[in-house]
Amino acid sequence: MIELFALRFLINLFFTFLVIRFIYYPQYKNKDFVFTFFLFNSILFVLCFLLAAADLKFGFAFGLFAMFSMFRYRTVTVPIGEMGYFFLVVTLGIINSIASLENYAMLILANSLLVGVTFLLGRFLTLTHENFQVLTYENLALVKPDQKALLLQDLIEKTGQPIHRVQVVKVDYQRGVAQLKAYYYSKDNETFSADAEA
Incomplete structure (x- = not known):
């Protein structure tokens, strides 16, 4: 035994x-x-x-x-x-x-x-993840459907992340800021700072 x-x-x-x-x-x-x-x-x-x-x-x-x-x-x-x-x-x-x-x-x-x-x-099995991060964005002039390309370019420059799409969560016109969900691809479940401001 x-x-x-x-x-x-x-x-x-x-x-x-x-x-x-x-x-x-x-x-x-x-x-x-x-x-x-x-x-x-x-x-x-x-x-x-x-x-x-x-x-x-x-x-x-x-x-x-x-x-x-x-x-x-x-x-x-x-x-x-x-x-x-x-x-x-x-x-x-x-x-x-x-x-x-x-x-x-x-x-x-x-x-x-x-x-x-x-x-x-x-x-x-290294699959690509679509991650997202919620951002506070101050340039409301770009938060419009016809300014999508410029918005993506601006976010990529400011965050350094390969952002490929953006979702507007809410817009606060009194404070002049918008809350955005920025989506990007990565092989890891990494995120940039939750307090990021763009």
Whole structure:
């Protein structure tokens, strides 16, 4: 039993290490989540392995997964990409602890498949995001439908962002300012300052 536990834990730790150190961390550089991912994975592995002997098996595993699928950090906002990695390390902990497989080649193949797909998606699926930022704009003369080209040019010069479209949120004629949504493409979910004035 001890040998089985140790072997399963080493397999789990190896593939979790590959995901966190060589796929997640180079992209996100968040040490806090690195610790959290390892901790959750290890706790879940030990918990599932020890309780699997009580014949709870896959019903228990799916119950845990459903519970963690509703999990949210209360103190910080977790980006959806990092939540994906969280679910992956949870899944690795579950399948490595309770999968009733005598053939370890199949267990290693399942782990390799999950890690490989994660690597390929993270490496080659670089989609372009359309981000936007709300701006306070003072030149009301350009906030007109027939001045769209000049407005875009002015915003590009002032913000330095490749803005391709603008939406007028509201216009305050008393203060002489307009609130705009400036849209631009980026490979990252980056935004320029929320307090930007153009």
